[in-house]
Amino acid sequence: MENCGCITCDAATKELYEKAKNEGIETVWDRARAMQPQCGFGEMGLCCTNCGMGPCRIVKVSKDGPQAGICGATEDTIVARNFARSVAAGAAAHSDHGRDIALALYHVDDKARIKDEEKLFKLADEWGITVEGKDTVQVAKEVAEKALGEFGKVFGNLLFLKRAPEKRIKLWEETGVASEAIDKEIVRVLHSTHMGCDADYRNIIRQAIRAAMTDGWGGSMIGTELSDILFGTPMPKKVEANLGVLKKEYVNIVVHGHEPTLSEAIVVAARDPELVELAKKQGAEGINVAGMCCTGNEIAMRHGIPMAGNFFQQELAIMTGAVEAMIVDVQCIMPSLATITKCYHTKLITTSPKAKIPGATHIEFDEQKSFEIAKRIVKEAVMNFKNRKGEVHIPDEKSEGRIGYSLEAIIKTLDRVTNTHAHPSGTVKPLVDAIKSGVLRGAVAIVGCNNHKQPHDSCHVTLAKELLKRDILVVTTGCGAHACVKAGLMSDDARKYCGKGLATVCELLDIPPVLHMGSCVDISRILVLLSEVAKYIGGDISDLPVAAAAPEWMSEKAQAIGLYAVASGVYVLLGVAPAVTGSENVATYLTKDIESVFGGRFEIESDPVKAAEKIAAHIENKRKRLGI
Numbered sequence: 001m002e003n004c005g006c007i008t009c010d011a012a013t014k015e016l017y018e019k020a021k022n023e024g025i026e027t028v029w030d031r032a033r034a035m036q037p038q039c040g041f042g043e044m045g046l047c048c049t050n051c052g053m054g055p056c057r058i059v060k061v062s063k064d065g066p067q068a069g070i071c072g073a074t075e076d077t078i079v080a081r082n083f084a085r086s087v088a089a090g091a092a093a094h095s096d097h098g099r100d101i102a103l104a105l106y107h108v109d110d111k112a113r114i115k116d117e118e119k120l121f122k123l124a125d126e127w128g129i130t131v132e133g134k135d136t137v138q139v140a141k142e143v144a145e146k147a148l149g150e151f152g153k154v155f156g157n158l159l160f161l162k163r164a165p166e167k168r169i170k171l172w173e174e175t176g177v178a179s180e181a182i183d184k185e186i187v188r189v190l191h192s193t194h195m196g197c198d199a200d201y202r203n204i205i206r207q208a209i210r211a212a213m214t215d216g217w218g219g220s221m222i223g224t225e226l227s228d229i230l231f232g233t234p235m236p237k238k239v240e241a242n243l244g245v246l247k248k249e250y251v252n253i254v255v256h257g258h259e260p261t262l263s264e265a266i267v268v269a270a271r272d273p274e275l276v277e278l279a280k281k282q283g284a285e286g287i288n289v290a291g292m293c294c295t296g297n298e299i300a301m302r303h304g305i306p307m308a309g310n311f312f313q314q315e316l317a318i319m320t321g322a323v324e325a326m327i328v329d330v331q332c333i334m335p336s337l338a339t340i341t342k343c344y345h346t347k348l349i350t351t352s353p354k355a356k357i358p359g360a361t362h363i364e365f366d367e368q369k370s371f372e373i374a375k376r377i378v379k380e381a382v383m384n385f386k387n388r389k390g391e392v393h394i395p396d397e398k399s400e401g402r403i404g405y406s407l408e409a410i411i412k413t414l415d416r417v418t419n420t421h422a423h424p425s426g427t428v429k430p431l432v433d434a435i436k437s438g439v440l441r442g443a444v445a446i447v448g449c450n451n452h453k454q455p456h457d458s459c460h461v462t463l464a465k466e467l468l469k470r471d472i473l474v475v476t477t478g479c480g481a482h483a484c485v486k487a488g489l490m491s492d493d494a495r496k497y498c499g500k501g502l503a504t505v506c507e508l509l510d511i512p513p514v515l516h517m518g519s520c521v522d523i524s525r526i527l528v529l530l531s532e533v534a535k536y537i538g539g540d541i542s543d544l545p546v547a548a549a550a551p552e553w554m555s556e557k558a559q560a561i562g563l564y565a566v567a568s569g570v571y572v573l574l575g576v577a578p579a580v581t582g583s584e585n586v587a588t589y590l591t592k593d594i595e596s597v598f599g600g601r602f603e604i605e606s607d608p609v610k611a612a613e614k615i616a617a618h619i620e621n622k623r624k625r626l627g628i
């Protein structure tokens with residue numbers, strides 16, 4: 001791909017970035033520029049600060065500099081330890097999110113608060129919880145207790161590992177990566193990477209895999225499943241996306257972060273007639289809630305709440321001058337928001353004891369008093385409407401798309417073409433048939449963040465378009481999902497980007513060619529879908545003509561996701577190299593040798609066009625091996 005030097009392919013982002021420049025407001029791109037050149041030791045993973053004798057760094061450019069840390073740790077050890085710690089931090093973030101959802105379910109005392117009772121009873125059955133003679137609230141409590149047990153149970157493997165195909169489970173057991181309790185695996189990474197502990201890079205990565213697995217097959221899956229039980233399993237719906245969803249005449253509330261417990265309560269509170277009336281008294285026409293990052297995905301999928309934008313648009317939303325409050329909980333919240341809100345009337349409201357920001361107003365969210373607190377927060381926003389300063393500048397750009405493809409929604413969609421005489425409904429058969437016949441060549445998950453090392457959104461969108469034209473179906477989550485919906489790839493019109501086969505499938509099933517499967521924790525939905533397809537063909541996930549890509553990733557969570565996907569047998573393409581290039585051994589292990597163990601591996605490719613070529617070649621190779 002020609003790099004045109006643009007910071008973004010998104011018109012709304014370009015417009016507000018220019019505004020920021022004109023007003024002398026510093027954004028993520030300016031700070032990234034000021035940071036150049038970035039530290040080469042850090043970039044390659046060669047700096048160690050694991051003990052008080054350090055920091056130590058390995059010099060790669062000359063043999064004259066240090067070739068080992070003060071304790072003797074080699075580049076392999078230091079790089080592997082740094083990588084493992086990042087993975088553990090990522091797994092911790094996703095898993096702690098899952099824990100909070102489980103706690104929210106545990107405290108439910110009214111059946112009306114359970115939105116998907118069928119899913120609750122299905123999960124109770126899967127986990128061997130007796131339901132006879134128990135009411136819904138009691139079952140919810142027991143399911144929540146079981147989920148909470150996954151974090152600290154003394155014996156046994158993660159319960160959700162059983163959802164994988166048999167061959168995969170066996171492989172995990174044989175290779176010593178079948179994870180036990182979530183907290184235990186994460187603690188073990190911190191322990192084994194402590195000074196003077198594990199020095200064998202392969203063993204460090206093995207432990208990192210165990211921790212990563214507690215994310216995808218543990219905390220994230222708990223987060224997804226229990227959120228569906230509590231707030232409803234997403235089904236397809238139309239949604240508007242991009243900063244143009246903000247409304248000049250309304251009180252605008254942007255909810256940003258990750259956990260749906262807070263955002264669900266804000267959505268309900270913003271509809272409270274008393275507060276709407278109050279907003280009108282302040283001169284507004286009403287209250288408009290929009291979501292950002294993964295919180296945006298959560299409430300869009302369940303309620304059709306407009307999606308304001310992704311990670312690199314959070315600062316820009318405030319620069320519209322139209323946001324009365326930005327309400328945040330955890331993860332992916334730039335501390336710079338507090339500085340930028342000083343230039344506008346926007347109130348930055350933090351709500352989690354895990355994520356306070358100096359300069360923000362802190363109103364702690366408590367699930368037990370969710371509605372009461374949410375009302376208080378919404379009222380703060382409403383009363384701030386009259387404080388707008390200067391001109392409001394909302395870009396016109398917004399697009400429309402169909403989102404909300406949970407696994408259940410996909411199966412329901414597939415049922416439309418299932419021949420019910422020959423085959424029962426509720427299976428992935430139509431999807432497998434389309435892949436086998438070659439109408440669909442395969443499927444790719446495009447996930448992850450934005451990163452200044454890549455032009456904003458451009459890599460997500462270019463990669464998706466390149467895959468669509470090769471008849472490869474795309475599923476997406478997180479900020480990748482925002483990029484795709486903004487670019488119109490979740491509309492029927494996007495069929496124009498597809499090859500003939502994919503266009504026919506989309507028409508037949510009445511789906512867009514890029515399926516929105518949710519937030520970052522919802523990558524667990526993709527794991528279950530892959531498992532179902534692999535089980536259906538009697539094989540393993542690593543047999544499937546599929547891949548994953550994170551072309552603009554930046555967070556530690558993305559590293560955990562990448563590693564559990566690889567350990568699950570998936571080819572994972574990263575658009576930005578992780579900090580492992582300082583050790584040839586570690587880099588070669590992760591990008592080559594690991595494939596002979598798990599059937600999945602990492603690929604690094606920053607150019608999305610070349611990335612699509614590599615992914616397509618991988619998919620064709622898998623097809624050949626399957627004999628299709």
Ligand code: SF4
Binds near residue numbers: 050054073078195
């Ligand atoms: Fe240096 Fe070893 Fe301490 Fe790391 S653990 S800072 S390499 S002495």
Ligand code: MSK
Binds near residue numbers: 480554
């Ligand atoms: S929000 S982890 S920037 S995808 Fe999940 Fe986006 Fe990445 Fe955060």
